[in-house]
Amino acid sequence: MEVDASFFDSFPFSEISKAEGMVNVVLDKLGNGLDCHVNFQGLCQLPCDRCLSDLELPLTFQERLIVQLGGQTDLENDIWTLGPELHELNLAQPVFEWIHLCLPFRRVHPDLEACDPTMVDHLAQSSRKDEKGTDDGNDAIDPRWNALKDLK
Numbered sequence: 395m396e397v398d399a400s401f402f403d404s405f406p407f408s409e410i411s412k413a414e415g416m417v418n419v420v421l422d423k424l425g426n427g428l429d430c431h432v433n434f435q436g437l438c439q440l441p442c443d444r445c446l447s448d449l450e451l452p453l454t455f456q457e458r459l460i461v462q463l464g465g466q467t468d469l470e471n472d473i474w475t476l477g478p479e480l481h482e483l484n485l486a487q488p489v490f491e492w493i494h495l496c497l498p499f500r501r502v503h504p505d506l507e508a509c510d511p512t513m514v515d516h517l518a519q520s521s522r523k524d525e526k527g528t529d530d531g532n533d534a535i536d537p538r539w540n541a542l543k544d545l546k
């Protein structure tokens with residue numbers, strides 16, 4: 395199975411804008427079910443937490459899913475049960491979830507240089523402005539407020 399842009403199109407609520415990779419599934423027979431070993435190796439693209447431009451992250455994971463055949467379909471538990479009406483195993487949903495589970499907590503470009511320079515400049519300026527505002531007190535008041543004061 396291949397993961398690409400069209401894979402994420404089927405999940406419109408993902409923060410991941412793009413991912414590429416290969417999902418390798420090895421199936422072992424296990425009693426009356428299947429033991430699925432899923433390997434993923436690829437890249438995903440997310441907005442950087444610092445500069446909001448695209449950040450590419452390598453992503454790999456190994457997961458396991460046990461699927462058994464049964465009377466009633468149940469895809470919510472750790473062990474899936476496939477009812478008689480299901481003849482196909484669709485791993486898109488679990489693969490999607492696994493990709494999100496292995497995302498790092500902090501998603502920023504590894505060094506500031508890699509960040510979008512215009513955005514970093516912009517952020518640095520606005521934080522400087524904030525500091526100035528608290529130091530200067532009255533001087534920083536928007537002139538429109540002064541005009542309102544005069545109305546009193």
Ligand SMILES: [Zn+2]
Binds near residue numbers: 443447508
């Ligand atoms: Zn960045």
